[in-house]
Amino acid sequence: MKRVAPLIVALVLSVLLALVAYRVAVHYATFPVADSPAAPDASPTGRPPPLTREEMESPEAPLSPEQAQAADALERARPIQAAVDAFYVAEGTWPRNLAQLGLGNPDSHAGGPVAAISVRPDGEVAVAMKPHVARGGEIRLVPTVLADGSLDWACRARNYPAATRLPECR
Template sequence: MRSPAYIVVALVVVVLFSLVAYRVSVHFATLPAEGEPAASAAAQQADAATATEAPPPPPAQAEALDAIERSAAVRSAVEGYFADRGDWPQSLAQLGLGVPGDHAGGPVAGITVQTQGVVSISLKPHVARGGVIRLTPTPTADGGFDWQCRASNYPAATRLPTCR
């Protein structure tokens, strides 16, 4: 029977050989073919696009964006209600969307609809104690809607360019 040391040495040699083979294959895969430019225009454009992408928002602002995104279904229902009736809904019940807690999740404790179709997003205490984001709809000439965002007791939301 062979000593365990021989088996360990054999395994180390196999692993080293595999790493060298992988490194060589990666090196040759990145070399341009003969007669081709060193970097293609598509690769340069992809690098430029990556360099200009905005960094992700800080976690608190990401939660604010998540809260606003979670209100999309309610905002869409408000828009549809106004388009059909020419008047703003005053509550979730008028939209057939249940109760505020039905829309809880992530940073959102609940979503309500107030007068003039204002969508009010209440935040969970661990996100912002007493924090509220209010989205106010305004019909546009082309039949769409602009949503103005205001926040209270939630500094992270007020740092968003779309919500002051």
């Protein structure tokens, strides 16, 4: 009975290490996006090759899994973009945050590749990506006020190359 304590300590440590390894594996896992074709990687680096000019200009260009995630993130941000647009047209000022639009908090819009969506004081909609998608990656929808008072939106990406390959985010 005197030798049982080291065995229990070893068992507890091995369980803790297994839990840490599982958490790390889940955190860095990339999940397939629904409705996107699974294409084998053609490049030795594991990244898809860049699109040719014809593929970029083609409206039916196939999206890589990374681009599909970026497109999903943009689609998740569209309702917030529309709310900011409507708020600006009605009030003539930018909303300070999501709560002012009645849309909850940034984390309530997490899902798929998106960690959070927020509204900045200048009306910009910021989509933060999950670390396993793009560490530090962000898509920004930036409004510009036109002469007639309506808004024109531009898509900008930071630390997220897959978004810059989307037609609407160049």
